[in-house]
Amino acid sequence: MTSLLRNTRRALAAVTVVAVSGSTVLVTPAAAAPSTGPVIAEVYGGGGNSGAHLTQDFVELVTVGGTAADLTGMSVQYLPASPTANSRWQATALSGSVEPGARYLVGEAKSGGGTAELPAPEAAGSINMAAASGTVALVEGTTPLTCRTADDCAADSRIVDLVGYGSAVVRETGPAPAGSNTTSVHRPGLVDTDDNAADFAAGSPTPENSKGEGPGEPGGGVTDTRIHDVQGSTRTSPLAGKVVRVPGIVTAARTFGSARGFWLQDPESDNDPRTSEGIFVVTGSVTPAVAVGDAVAVTGAVAEYRPASGSPTTTELTSATWTTASRGNELPDALAITEDTVPDQYVAEPGGSIESRPLEPSKYALDFWAAHDGELISIVDARAVGGTTAYNELYVTTKPNEHPTARGGSVYLGYHETNSGIVKVQSLIPFSERPFPPANVGDVLTGITSGPVEYSQFGGYTVQASILGELKDNGLVREVTRPQKGGELAVATYNVENLSAVDEQAKFDGLASGIVKHLSSPDIVTLEEIQDNNGPAGANDGVVAADQTLKRFVDAIVAAGGPRYEWRQIDPQDMTDGGQPGGNIRVGFLFNPKRVSFVDRPGGGATTAVDVVAENNGKPHLSMSPGRVDPGNTAWQNSRKPLAGEFVFQGKAVFVVANHFASKGGDQSVHGINQPPNRSSEVQRGQQAEVLRAFIDKLLAADPKANVVVAGDLNDYQFSPTLQTLTQGGALTALIDTLPENERYSYVFEGRSQALDHILVSRTPRRVDYDVVHINSEFAVQSSDHDPQIVRFQPGN
Structure with missing residues (x-):
């Protein structure tokens, strides 16, 4: 059945007309x-x-x-x-x-x-x-x-x-x-x-003659029924592919974009909590000629719209026409969502698809939302758990006490602890009439936010708000960490989100402010997502150098009042390390030469592996510095290679490894039909963790008291197998685990505050002081989508 390819961040597919009979x-x-x-x-x-x-x-x-x-x-x-x-x-x-x-x-x-x-x-x-x-x-x-x-x-x-x-x-x-x-x-x-x-x-063609007969069905072709019978008690309609006529009240309309249409709700419920009384009527790129409060009879083909492979479908009426019986009717009551309305348990996990399972809305959150798809709901004083996105989306929580972060978000603490209270809000009010509110984490949409429920592949179940609460700014501030003391070495890590020399100066200035003001000018910074000099615009042109990108960044840091950092990095082979095609992202180091020395040893290259050289005095060194860790290993295919560097701080050697593990692309969604979702990308990150751990083990075997810092965007959680591989046996400590649970995050995705960036240290560093500095992930305005983090310590040995 043809359906709508909606992009709330989305294109129109085909819809057709069907017959309407009657005298209205x-x-x-x-x-x-x-x-x-x-x-x-x-x-x-x-x-x-x-x-x-x-x-x-x-x-x-x-x-x-x-x-x-x-x-x-x-x-x-x-x-x-x-x-x-x-x-x-x-x-x-x-x-x-x-x-x-x-x-x-x-x-x-x-x-x-x-x-x-x-x-x-x-x-x-x-x-x-x-x-x-x-x-x-x-x-x-x-x-x-x-x-x-x-x-x-x-x-x-x-x-x-x-x-x-x-x-x-x-x-x-x-x-x-x-x-x-x-x-x-x-x-x-x-x-x-x-x-x-x-x-x-x-x-889809839906011919009908004057008798109301459809194709191959003399004597009739349109089934008179009710919306709850169309929706059924599973995620798909028992009437899919049929032409139906249903009555209802128009509760809301989407009048802009390429996914136009209106929501229809039956005021006469069947009292079955599994069957929704609402449905979306697709009109495509045509503005629906209805008004909220119209009582209409809609004739349309029942279709299941699946926005992406593995996502649930939304039952819709396509090819629709309608007649109007009356106008100005009262709307059905919106279901009030309180702290106790949505179940705490997120979803059943049968080890496969949940699509055909009977809905259990009193037991599972995903079933609850599916059972109310298309219906009006309302939330009072909804707290934002993510910043407003570039696509005019805002994630709020219906459960204010569910895993709250210290700053008003909702922290993600385990694969089986998906926060069930989170729901996305978008607006049906044209932005020319009311711009979408630019919220930060902890801000509140005061009063009532209300509208029909709709599933989106980006963020799951969404309130399409026809009534939008007023934004209350609760004053979230960007954090500032303390400066390092004279005897402390400060090492930070920062994913600068595809920074290239062709970016606007404002991006460089924002990132530089993060380094100088918010991180208090660390001694060493591992950088992720540094792109080549012409960024993704230069796909397949052979440009891999990033000197112009790094120079602009260093100059911006100086202009912000920071030190003139030096940098070290290794250019990758063109189009081999993933990321935006042509951007050639890589990891690298910034360091303050007035505070720390970099030990330069020649030989490092895109395909040359760094090694550990053991010395008779028990003080190993790197065979090349900087040097890439086993870059030819298949674990790094289409992914960034770790970069090891040897530093000296107050006479003591410190080994720092910058990392950017493979992305989560390809993983199934937490709100998809396959439960538990397949996290296929974990396989490669697990292999990468093994390769990196082998290098660290070799370094620590040469000197068990070596000062080692492993830092970067590992693209995985503190409870993941990836981190378990790196920390098993206690050779390395993931510092995120030393924080209170409500502070364990550096990134916010679909309203869930989570840890993707990490700093791990060996046993030797003393007086370790660690901080995730929240300056981006919780805000509508960001210099990067990641928060930086920093560790201060006194090198041992």
Whole structure:
């Protein structure tokens, strides 16, 4: 079933029209100049072609007037999309009339493919229309037209209505979308603005005749039912693929973007907590001609929209038209979400798909939201647990006491401790009327935030707010760590999020302020996501040097009042280390030469492995400095290679390894249908941890008292197998574990504060003082999406 490819950060796929029967008045948009008689409602030219379900082409007509439209003596005519001087219009004569709220079906050419016959048409012709592109006109009289341009046809007074689809030269203003063997073009809501591009959408063909009969179903084709019967008691509809007619009250509408439509809710509940009373009606790129409070009967095809592989589907009505019974009705009561409404347990984990499992909304949070998909809900005084994103999204918690961070967020502490109270908020209010609030963690949307529930692949279940609370700024400040003392070595790590020499100066300035003001100018900084000099714009151009990027960064630090750092790094081979294509991200070191010395030993290169050289005095050194750790190992395929460097601080050697492990790309979502989700990316990070641990073990075998710091974006949690490999046996300590649980985070994803960045130290450093400095991840305005962190210690040995 065709469905909508929505991108809340998303493109429109095909939708089509289906029949409406009855005697109520059809809705027309106030802004449009409505037709007062017959118009073309749907055109399909793929009948009988390869892959088609229907055996026959068709044209469907309706009237938007209040009385029957007499079609006797009129014709439906067709012209190829790119007419030549030899092209001729083909005509099919009509007779009879079309009643308000009913359909008039014109059957055209029939071919050998397909399996479903049209219902008995009111008129029959033999025009073989093209599936993808062409022009269809409704004409007074049966004499073929002679116009072959849009202007000439617009001047022909015999043309009552016209639709050019696909690449059609003859059309009203812009062409309607292209059709195909499996899709028609239709007019959602019967809007007629004399612009085919605005008035028509593409989707599954749903022919219906004046008797309300559908394809292959004489005597009927539309099932009268209720929304809760369409939604069913699992995540997919028992009526998927059927054409249904359901009543309800319009509760909200999305009137902008390419994912337009409206939510319909039945005020008469079946009292089954598993079955939602709400549903989304898709109109695609066409603004729905409804108003909140309208009581309507919607006819549409039941479709399951799956935004991404492995995500749940949303049950929707596509190819929809509707009639309006009354306006200004009270809305169904929104379900009030309190601290105790959503279950604490997040999801069942059967070891496979949960899609067909009966919903248990009183037991599992994901089932709860699925059981209320499309329904109105409301939250009072919703606290933000993430900063407003660049896509105008905000994550809030419905459980203010669930794993709160020290700064108002919601910390993620284990694979089976997914915070069930988190829900995403977006706005249905046009931003020109009310900009989306720029919230930081801990801020509150005061009062009521209310709207229908919708699933998004980005963030899971979402409140599409038609009522948005007022933002209360609770004054979250960016942290500042203390300066290191004279005898302390300060080592920080900072993922600078794809920094390249072509970035705006503001990004360099923001990152420099983080180094100088918030990290108090550490002695050493391991950097992740330093890009080459022309960033991703230079894909496959052979540029891998990052000297201009690092120079701009160092200059910005000096301008911010910091020291003039030196840097060390190794250029990767072009297009081998992952990240943005062409960006050639890598790790590197900054260090303050007035506080610490770097031991330069030649030989380091993109493919050359650093080694540990044992000395008779028990003081090992690196074979090259800087040097990459086993860069040829398959564990680092399409990923950054660790960089080892040897430093000297107050006469004592300190070995620092900068890291950026493989990303989490490819992992299944925590709110997906496969439970527990497959975390496939952990395999490579586990291999990387083993390689890195082997290098550290070799260094510590040469000198068990070596001062070792392992730092960087490990892209994994403190409770993950990756960190367990690095810390097993106690050779290294993950310093994130030394913090209180509510402070164990450096990154916020979908409202969950989590630890991806780490600093680990060997046993020898003394008086270790560690701090994650929260300056980015909790804020709407960020210099990077990661928080930096720092360790201060006195080197031993």
